[in-house]
Every structure is written in C-alpha cells, then in structure tokens.
Amino acid sequence: MESVNLYLKIERSSTINNNNLKLKDVGNIYCNDMDITHAVENMTIATFHKDLEVRQVITVLKVIELIQNEYPNVTVINLGDPEFIVIHRNIDKNSKKRIILEKIKIISVCLICFFGAAFTIMTFNNDVGVDEVFSKLYELFMDRKPKGNTILQVGYIAGLTLGMLIFFNHLSKHRFSDEPTPLEVEMRLQERDVNDATAISAGRNNKIIDVD
Amino acid sequence: MLNQILLFLISLVCGIAVSGGFIAFIILIGIITELAGKTHTGDKILLYEDMIILGVTTGNIVLLYHLSLPFSQVGMAVFGVFAGIFTGCLAGALAEVVDIFPILSRRLNIHKGLPYLITAMALGKGFGTFVQWFILKN
Numbered sequence: 071m072e073s074v075n076l077y078l079k080i081e082r083s084s085t086i087n088n089n090n091l092k093l094k095d096v097g098n099i100y101c102n103d104m105d106i107t108h109a110v111e112n113m114t115i116a117t118f119h120k121d122l123e124v125r126q127v128i129t130v131l132k133v134i135e136l137i138q139n140e141y142p143n144v145t146v147i148n149l150g151d152p153e154f155i156v157i158h159r160n161i162d163k164n165s166k167k168r169i170i171l172e173k174i175k176i177i178s179v180c181l182i183c184f185f186g187a188a189f190t191i192m193t194f195n196n197d198v199g200v201d202e203v204f205s206k207l208y209e210l211f212m213d214r215k216p217k218g219n220t221i222l223q224v225g226y227i228a229g230l231t232l233g234m235l236i237f238f239n240h241l242s243k244h245r246f247s248d249e250p251t252p253l254e255v256e257m258r259l260q261e262r263d264v265n266d267a268t269a270i271s272a273g274r275n276n277k278i279i280d281v282d
Numbered sequence: 283m284l285n286q287i288l289l290f291l292i293s294l295v296c297g298i299a300v301s302g303g304f305i306a307f308i309i310l311i312g313i314i315t316e317l318a319g320k321t322h323t324g325d326k327i328l329l330y331e332d333m334i335i336l337g338v339t340t341g342n343i344v345l346l347y348h349l350s351l352p353f354s355q356v357g358m359a360v361f362g363v364f365a366g367i368f369t370g371c372l373a374g375a376l377a378e379v380v381d382i383f384p385i386l387s388r389r390l391n392i393h394k395g396l397p398y399l400i401t402a403m404a405l406g407k408g409f410g411t412f413v414q415w416f417i418l419k420n
Contacts, residue, residue, distance in 0.1 A: 172323065200346075229295060232297070251327075260312060
C-alpha cells in the first residue's frame with residue numbers, strides 16, 4: 071500500500087470545555103485522504119474528569135503514536151511544537167455569576183491602572199522637581215518669576231497625553247495603525263513564557279502525557 | 283509672545299519624553315500584562331491602556347494645578363487602596379524583572395519555600411511602610 075503523508079499543526083495552548091479531547095479541538099490536520107483526515111480529527115487524545123480544572127501537557131509523540139496505531143501506513147509530519155498544552159475548564163461561560171465576576175475583575179484592574187498611574191506620575195513629578203525646573207525655565211525665558219501656573223504646565227500636560235497616545239498607538243478603540251500595541255505584544259510574549267514554563271515543569275514532574 | 287510659544291513647545295516635548303519613559307517602564311515591568319493575565323481578561327488590554335492614559339493625565343493635572351478634589355475620606359480611601367495595590371505590584375514586578383528570586387534561590391540553594399520568601403517580602407513592605415509613617419514620624 072502506498073504511504074500517505076499527514077500534516078499536523080497543533081496550537082501551543084488551547085482551552086477546551088468538553089471532557090473528551092478531540093484532535094480538531096486543538097489543531098489542524100491536512101491529509102490527501104479525506105477519510106483519514108476526518109477520522110483523525112475526531113480521534114480522542116485524552117479524557118478529563120468532569121469538574122476538574124487541569125492544565126495538561128501532551129507531547130506530539132503521543133498523538134503520532136495514536137495515529138500510527140490506527141493507520142500504520144500514514145506518515146505524520148509535525149509542523150508545530152513538540153508538545154502542547156490543554157487547559158480543561160468545565161465552566162459555563164454565560165452563567166450570570168461568571169459574567170458579574172468578570173465585570174468586577176475588569177473594573178478592579180481599571181481602577182488599579184487609573185489610580186496607580188495617577189499616583190506614580192505625581193510621585194515622579196514630585197521626585198524630579200518638575201515644578202522647580204519649570205519655574206527656572208520660566209525665569210530664563212521671561213526674565214521674571216512665574217505667578218502660579220504658566221504655559222509650561224499646559225504644554226507638559228498636553229505633551230504627556232499626546233506621547234502616551236502615540237506610544238500606545240490608540241485612542242480608545244480607534245487605532246492610528248493596525249500594528250499591535252506594545253502592551254498586546256508584551257501580552258503575547260508573556261503567554262509564550264507561561265506556556266514554555268508549564269511545558270518544562272510538567273516534563274520535570276512527569277505530569278506529561280507521553281509515549282511509554 | 284514668541285517666548286511663550288517657545289516655552290509651550292519645550293514643555294510639550296518634555297511631556298512626550300516623560301510619557302515615553304513612563305510607558306517603557308510600565309511595559310518592561312509587565313505589571314498590566316500580569317494583572318490582565320491573572321484575571322483572565324487579556325482581551326480588555328486596550329481598556330487598561332486607556333485607563334493608564336487617563337490616570338496619568340488626571341494625576342498630572344491635579345498635581346500641577348493643585349486642584350481641590352471634594353471627595354473627602356472615602357475618596358482618599360479609594361485612592362489609597364488602589365494606588366497601594368499598584369505600587370505593590372510595581373515593587374513585586376520590579377523584583378521579578380531583575381530576577382532577584384531565581385538568583386537568590388540558586389545562590390543559596392533554596393528550591394522549596396519560595397512562596398514563603400515572597401510572602402515575607404510582601405509583609406515586610408507593609409510593615410516597613412507602617413513603621414515609616416506611624417512610628418518614625420511620631
């Protein structure tokens with residue numbers, strides 16, 4: 071029989087809701103033979119306990135073994151990472167309690183960001199003595215001492231806000247360019263680090279699903 | 283008039299430079315990504331960015347113009363709690379960025395009990411602030 075190539079691309083990490091982990095939940099498969107593609111897509115790789123929230127690391131080797139057990143003449147070519155992470159969370163995404171909880175979380179983080187940013191900029195301005203520098207600058211330019219606030223403060227505030235908008239690359243939902251913002255980039259980097267750390271520590275503690 | 287315009291331009295550029303530094307620091311230290319990750323609200327990151335911008339602008343205006351904020355004790359408590367959380371996160375994130383804990387655990391060969399170390403540090407920060415404000419000042 072002629073050998074068939076099967077290309078496998080599994081996402082680095084994915085969250086699933088049902089108890090039986092099917093291959094199509096976590097990645098894409100390409101194969102010339104439609105029957106094999108369909109069968110492999112619906113192959114169960116692992117089963118989870120119903121109410122348990124787990125973060126499971128599975129190696130692609132295990133998946134290849136499962137496929138080869140069913141179809142010995144298929145050559146599996148892995149296009150992704152050697153292992154992948156499945157987060158099993160059996161929760162109702164639309165339950166009222168969850169939505170309210172999420173709203174509370176978002177509001178809290180917003181408040182922390184808002185007051186935290188306000189506080190840190192105040193301490194910064196105080197620390198470096200912005201007021202003194204401004205009054206010196208004013209004297210240099212105008213040859214007299216400033217009375218209260220001057221044009222410098224106005225410019226500083228405008229510049230601060232403008233600079234933030236430029237660096238963060240958006241004004242609320244309106245973006246200046248379609249590039250991801252620096253925070254979005256950082257978010258993805260952190261996600262990658264967390265995935266790597268999860269895979270490594272699972273490997274060290276033998277909590278990985280691998281070929282025997 | 284020309285002087286005024288020049289002053290305005292200088293301060294505008296100053297503001298942009300400071301905000302650049304502020305954002306670079308906040309992003310490098312990973313505090314917002316950490317908060318969003320912990321609360322599983324990564325999709326709201328744009329909203330958090332808006333809040334940072336809003337917060338910096340408000341704080342700046344309030345400080346420079348000595349605005350009066352008629353929110354009394356409750357307002358101060360709200361401000362204190364959230365500004366405190368932020369500063370705490372900042373201190374923790376700073377320690378994390380410079381790899382204090384991995385280096386310490388390697389040097390001293392501590393492989394267990396790191397959570398206790400971190401708890402001790404957090405309690406120490408609280409205690410230190412308490413001593414500074416309530417004991418040393420009296």
